[in-house]
Amino acid sequence: MPSSPIDWIAAELDQLDSSGLRRRLVTHEGPQQARLRVAGRDLINFGANDYLGLAADPRLGQAVQGALEIEAWGSGASPLITGHGTSHERLEHELAEFEGTESALLFASGYAANVGTITALVGQGDALFSDAKNHASIIDGCRLSGAATHIYNHADTDELRARLAAAGSYRRRLIVTDGLFSMDGDLAPLAELADVARQFDAMLLVDEAHATGVFGSRGRGVAEHLGVEADVHVRVGTLSKALGCAGGFVAGSQLLIDWLVNRARPYVYSTAQPAAGAAAAIAALQIVREEPRRRIDLLSRAERLRHRLLEQGWRVGRSTSQIIPVQVGDAEATMQLASQLYEQGLWVPGIRPPSVPPGESLLRISLSYAHTDDMFDQLLDVLGRSGQFKNR
Numbered sequence: 001m002p003s004s005p006i007d008w009i010a011a012e013l014d015q016l017d018s019s020g021l022r023r024r025l026v027t028h029e030g031p032q033q034a035r036l037r038v039a040g041r042d043l044i045n046f047g048a049n050d051y052l053g054l055a056a057d058p059r060l061g062q063a064v065q066g067a068l069e070i071e072a073w074g075s076g077a078s079p080l081i082t083g084h085g086t087s088h089e090r091l092e093h094e095l096a097e098f099e100g101t102e103s104a105l106l107f108a109s110g111y112a113a114n115v116g117t118i119t120a121l122v123g124q125g126d127a128l129f130s131d132a133k134n135h136a137s138i139i140d141g142c143r144l145s146g147a148a149t150h151i152y153n154h155a156d157t158d159e160l161r162a163r164l165a166a167a168g169s170y171r172r173r174l175i176v177t178d179g180l181f182s183m184d185g186d187l188a189p190l191a192e193l194a195d196v197a198r199q200f201d202a203m204l205l206v207d208e209a210h211a212t213g214v215f216g217s218r219g220r221g222v223a224e225h226l227g228v229e230a231d232v233h234v235r236v237g238t239l240s241k242a243l244g245c246a247g248g249f250v251a252g253s254q255l256l257i258d259w260l261v262n263r264a265r266p267y268v269y270s271t272a273q274p275a276a277g278a279a280a281a282i283a284a285l286q287i288v289r290e291e292p293r294r295r296i297d298l299l300s301r302a303e304r305l306r307h308r309l310l311e312q313g314w315r316v317g318r319s320t321s322q323i324i325p326v327q328v329g330d331a332e333a334t335m336q337l338a339s340q341l342y343e344q345g346l347w348v349p350g351i352r353p354p355s356v357p358p359g360e361s362l363l364r365i366s367l368s369y370a371h372t373d374d375m376f377d378q379l380l381d382v383l384g385r386s387g388q389f390k391n392r
């Protein structure tokens with residue numbers, strides 16, 4: 001066979017295969033819910049970010065159908081051209097009201113919201129300060145921005161302060177952090193971060209992707225939970241996790257949003273999501289407002305499950321949320337444990353490098369309001385019989 005300049009990919013994939021790091025897609029049939037049908041089998045789903053159990057809620061589907069009759073499907077263009085319809089407008093208005101901010105802006109995804117916002121706020125001549133465990137979309141935003149990027153150790157505000165003090169004369173400074181960290185399930189020290197930001201006249205961006213709808217008395221996220229909303233200049237959220245929809249958003253001052261409309265490239269150059277998708281998110285927000293018991297239940301069940309895992313002798317790190325890492329360490333042992341669970345009808349994703357550093361592989365248990373106590377019992381039953389994987 002004649003060789004092609006693209007053939008190098010085969011060797012690279014073989015390399016991933018032989019080190020046990022090759023990823024493959026799994027297709028499920030039917031809706032995304034607490035039980036997932038894969039290859040004809042029903043699995044209990046501990047992998048999704050559908051924290052409030054809204055992804056398959058019929059009220060979202062009804063909102064989509066209602067919007068389809070009025071606005072049909074495709075949005076046709078980016079928002080600044082002709083893509084911004086009445087459902088988009090209404091969702092942005094309701095997001096601002098929900099978040100208690102002057103304004104809000106919709107992006108095609110949370111990934112796009114982070115990349116677009118970070119690159120609009122800082123560039124060459126500016127400095128970025130980013131937690132070592134921030135989400136990939138934040139990392140990519142930092143890289144694309146052209147700003148000098150300082151990575152500080154996870155949640156280490158002393159190191160952050162020292163780095164800011166040593167940073168010298170930059171035009172602008174931006175501190176960026178996840179509110180709730182996606183692999184460890186722990187919260188950012190937002191009160192301390194706000195102090196540092198104030199001391200050094202830095203902007204503070206908090207990505208609430210995993211916390212929107214879950215944390216805070218109104219479900220606004222970790223900043224609300226910790227009482228520091230007024231100190232957060234830029235709030236990024238996603239509709240794709242607890243809200244069970246798709247799309248990302250930024251909430252903040254009108255000034256901030258006006259700037260993003262002009263300068264956030266993923267906003268300017270990407271087609272708006274279908275209006276019916278925005279209508280679904282409006283319905284989801286209403287459920288978050290009207291059914292607080294979903295988030296309250298979710299977090300108290302998470303606490304019970306963590307307690308029982310600790311009793312079994314597992315390490316769960318510093319999680320205080322609906323994301324519970326079972327820390328195994330070794331990548332191969334982690335994947336073996338994940339496949340043992342899979343054989344028993346439990347889908348719990350194994351997380352290994354490059355998503356986590358080598359030696360820090362873990363099972364990521366992601367809880368949903370839709371899970372039942374019986375599902376927890378099944379999970380604990382199998383984990384209780386898997387002691388050989390502990391602390392590897």
Ligand SMILES: *Cc1c(COP(=O)(O)O)cnc(C)c1O
Pocket residue numbers: 109110111112114135137178182207209210238239240246247248
């Ligand atoms: C999932 C996630 C995103 C991206 O959101 P999408 O809407 O899925 O693109 C951004 N930040 C964090 C912390 C996330 O976990």
